[in-house]
Amino acid sequence: MAEPGMGESGGDNAVATGPRTPALGVLVSGRGSNLRAILDAIARGDLRARAGIVISSRAGVPALEIAAARGIPTRVIAPRDYPSRAAEGAAVVAALSEAGVDLVVLAGYARIFDPCVVRAFPYRILNIHPSLLPAFAGGMAPKPQADALAAGVKLSGCTVHFVTDEVDAGPIIAQVAVPVLDDDTVERLAERILAAEHTLLPEAIRRVLEGHPRVTGRRVLFDHR
Amino acid sequence: MAEPGMGESGGDNAVATGPRTPALGVLVSGRGSNLRAILDAIARGDLRARAGIVISSRAGVPALEIAAARGIPTRVIAPRDYPSRAAEGAAVVAALSEAGVDLVVLAGYARIFDPCVVRAFPYRILNIHPSLLPAFAGGMAPKPQADALAAGVKLSGCTVHFVTDEVDAGPIIAQVAVPVLDDDTVERLAERILAAEHTLLPEAIRRVLEGHPRVTGRRVLFDHR
Numbered sequence: 001m002a003e004p005g006m007g008e009s010g011g012d013n014a015v016a017t018g019p020r021t022p023a024l025g026v027l028v029s030g031r032g033s034n035l036r037a038i039l040d041a042i043a044r045g046d047l048r049a050r051a052g053i054v055i056s057s058r059a060g061v062p063a064l065e066i067a068a069a070r071g072i073p074t075r076v077i078a079p080r081d082y083p084s085r086a087a088e089g090a091a092v093v094a095a096l097s098e099a100g101v102d103l104v105v106l107a108g109y110a111r112i113f114d115p116c117v118v119r120a121f122p123y124r125i126l127n128i129h130p131s132l133l134p135a136f137a138g139g140m141a142p143k144p145q146a147d148a149l150a151a152g153v154k155l156s157g158c159t160v161h162f163v164t165d166e167v168d169a170g171p172i173i174a175q176v177a178v179p180v181l182d183d184d185t186v187e188r189l190a191e192r193i194l195a196a197e198h199t200l201l202p203e204a205i206r207r208v209l210e211g212h213p214r215v216t217g218r219r220v221l222f223d224h225r
Numbered sequence: 226m227a228e229p230g231m232g233e234s235g236g237d238n239a240v241a242t243g244p245r246t247p248a249l250g251v252l253v254s255g256r257g258s259n260l261r262a263i264l265d266a267i268a269r270g271d272l273r274a275r276a277g278i279v280i281s282s283r284a285g286v287p288a289l290e291i292a293a294a295r296g297i298p299t300r301v302i303a304p305r306d307y308p309s310r311a312a313e314g315a316a317v318v319a320a321l322s323e324a325g326v327d328l329v330v331l332a333g334y335a336r337i338f339d340p341c342v343v344r345a346f347p348y349r350i351l352n353i354h355p356s357l358l359p360a361f362a363g364g365m366a367p368k369p370q371a372d373a374l375a376a377g378v379k380l381s382g383c384t385v386h387f388v389t390d391e392v393d394a395g396p397i398i399a400q401v402a403v404p405v406l407d408d409d410t411v412e413r414l415a416e417r418i419l420a421a422e423h424t425l426l427p428e429a430i431r432r433v434l435e436g437h438p439r440v441t442g443r444r445v446l447f448d449h450r
Binding site: 132134135153159172173177218220221222 | 375376378397442443
């Protein structure tokens with residue numbers, strides 16, 4: 001296991017060895033660049049957490065290789081292997097629970113959860129969306145980026161939010177803006193937004209783990225002590 | 226006339242004295258802080274333009290005093306003095322045309338135009354809106370700011386766009402983001418957005434006057450030569 005901080009993981013010995021290192025469950029579907037950004041932030045010491053499990057909705061994707069190369073347990077939970085979305089969701093909940101996950105992070109996960117997953121981890125699931133929500137909600141990449149480009153906005157960006165039963169409408173944790181340039185294509189804009197995601201997502205995880213977030217109305221407020 | 230650059234205004238002598246200084250028509254309804262920002266940008270030499278006329282939809286507002294103090298012609302065109310919005314709009318068009326206005330700027334103007342005004346100045350009317358459009362369109366301040374706060378976004382901002390017949394939906398010229406802070410009130414957020422408007426609006430006017438904007442689909446593209 002190459003995870004820094006793992007040695008601190010105290011379990012029942014938490015009092016003796018300091019607070020237990022929070023375990024993340026990271027859900028992926030593709031190239032895993034946001035997973036890599038999270039693992040790099042942990043390795044740099046910018047994020048006090050460990051990756052407890054990486055779950056992919058697709059077999060054979062690069063994200064699984066990234067996880068395996070760093071000694072992180074992986075699982076493939078693919079829709080076609082389950083008779084219903086509820087059964088698929090139950091498998092996800094079981095895998096996350098068995099791994100002792102404290103916080104679930106959707107890092108390019110191309111599935112919409114069955115409500116049972118959201119109920120199992122209330123305000124403990126984070127998603128990153130490639131737009132400044134509430135603008136350009138809905139749809140998987142590259143649609144939000146294409147929609148932003150077509151709408152003529154001069155700023156787009158990305159949003160980390162808690163996952164609720166409403167798609168792309170959960171309380172917002174963090175946002176960052178990126179410029180839309182006159183000579184942008186969808187691909188160029190998507191790459192620029194993705195680069196911003198790589199900074200925003202680990203930072204948002206850190207805020208949630210350390211900032212005691214509370215949801216008031218639609219706002220997420222943090223401790224600033 | 227205290228307007229710097231006014232002396233450069235060549236009229237028929239444009240060839241001899243350099244390009245004619247573009248004339249702005251600025252429409253206001255209140256305190257005139259964006260009008261002041263435009264005039265200050267002109268005075269600093271950051272914006273090569275002159276204010277040809279300031280039109281207010283309300284008598285006795287501070288914006289009119291700001292204009293008068295700088296020797297700019299002013300007019301009050303108040304809704305109650307006209308039998309219809311079309312008649313009010315026709316009076317606005319006449320006043321702008323008589324003043325030889327090249328570009329119309331709505332700077333906190335609390336009226337929605339009759340279509341005749343938009344037709345008279347196609348893609349020559351700019352508005353500033355206190356949100357990152359398309360998010361929180363519609364309504365006069367402080368509603369967009371209050372809506373952004375209630376929605377829990379972590380970034381809001383302001384947008385300069387061309388005025389079309391669709392309210393707050395014209396092609397976007399420029400945007401800037403501002404943070405929404407945990408301890409914000411509507412008033413604090415509105416003040417922070419307004420401070421950003423004071424920089425964005427003169428800059429957007431400059432881009433329109435100098436950048437040869439062209440509208441492609443919903444996008445506004447500029448010359449970068």
